[in-house]
Amino acid sequence: MDRDDPAANAVRWADPGAVLLRIGPRGEAAVTGDPARLAADRPSGRRDPQRQLLIGTVAGRPWFVTRAVPVAGPGRRIESLRGSDLPPAQREIVWAGMAALNWHESAPVCPRCHAGTRVGEGGLSRICTACGTVVFPRTDPAVICAVLDDRDRIVLGRQHAWEPGRVSVLAGFVEAGEAAEHALVREVAEETALRVTAARYVSSQPWPFPRSLMLGYVARAEGDISPVDHELAEADRYSRDQVRDLVAAGTLILPSPMSIARSLIEAWLADRLPVPESGADLSVPLGAALPEPGQP
Structure with missing residues (x-):
């Protein structure tokens, strides 16, 4: 997957089927229905690759995730993702998105030279701004x-x-x-x-x-x-x-x-x-x- 290609990710961001999942600071998101389904939003504006991470493509739809307070509304409620009973495909999206956000927030420093790091274009790596070391998520x-x-x-x-x-x-x-x-x-x-x-x-x-x-x-x-x-x-x-x-x-x-x-x-x-x-x-x-x- 060409997830590190800025042009390819810009196309994904502009895709009419693209989805942006907002996960709040306590691991909450907007859901709809009973049983619950993710109530994600369409991306808008210019993508910030440091904040809006590409998770991947599911059933032909690009999924992005960002740390932001989800918004309730008609037919939408806010639930903790730890306790929601989502369908299997959406569970995997949530797990991937939360894991990526949590890792980026806990690994701002290069393990080799201790300089600052930035998010890689694709969203699942960090690159040292001083020595260029590429750091991948740990589990x-x-x-x-x-x-x-x-x-x-x-x-x-x-x-x-x-x-x-x-x-x-x-x-x-x-x-x-x-x-x-x-x-x-x-x-x-x-x-x-x-x-x-x-x-x-x-x-x-x-x-x-x-x-x-x-x-x-x-x-x-x-x-x-x-x-x-x-x-x-x-x-x-x-x-x-x-x-x-x-x-x-x-x-x-x-x-x-x-x-x-x-x-x-x-x-x-x-x-x-x-x-x-x-x-x-x-x-x-x-x-x-x-x-x-x-x-x-």
Whole structure:
């Protein structure tokens, strides 16, 4: 894609189908309808490549994003993008746009010579104004896991900052030099004292709050739950019937529909998660054994 060509981007900006998505300082945007859909605007005036970033072309329509307060109006309301239930294609647009904005705002200085940087024409790089180094966005990997016991109950926990009843699956960042499976074992142990014995990768999701890539797993763990180092306010195991009943009663609040945490929980509720034992054997802590070739 000729995203670094100013002439090509000017054509995209002037395209009758072009879209400009305004994302506010708290990650909010204008949406319309129920279920929600992005209520983006047509670009106007001359494009400022330092502020109006090209995300890409979706279904033939160029999409740009900018940090600006979205405007409500007839049929339009303002929602936090963290909690909106957007359709899959628009979720990817939002994730890409928010990740780009968050990264540009956090990386104004060249990592090599510490001079100032400017946005590259395409919007997904920064160029040092002194030494010319091109800097690309960084992503922080994290693991997120539906942890099950031998009765297929799921572990859900609540962070201290969350309201009573709000829960999610277990998650944590991958440390430097650490394999994702090792991070999974460590995070589960740190948060609950449970010992992971097996895990299988399920899927991933960007989570630009501010710039994470969530690696989703299903795992089997044994032992008694005992919150460690006060990382969680509480944690417990739940059966499918318990989760359904508590959610229906309003006493259990699941994660945002936009999140992979919600996807993992819903897949577990529908009995669609793969068996953890079909992945890596983690019965020896931090000693993952890869499956044999041809093993399902």
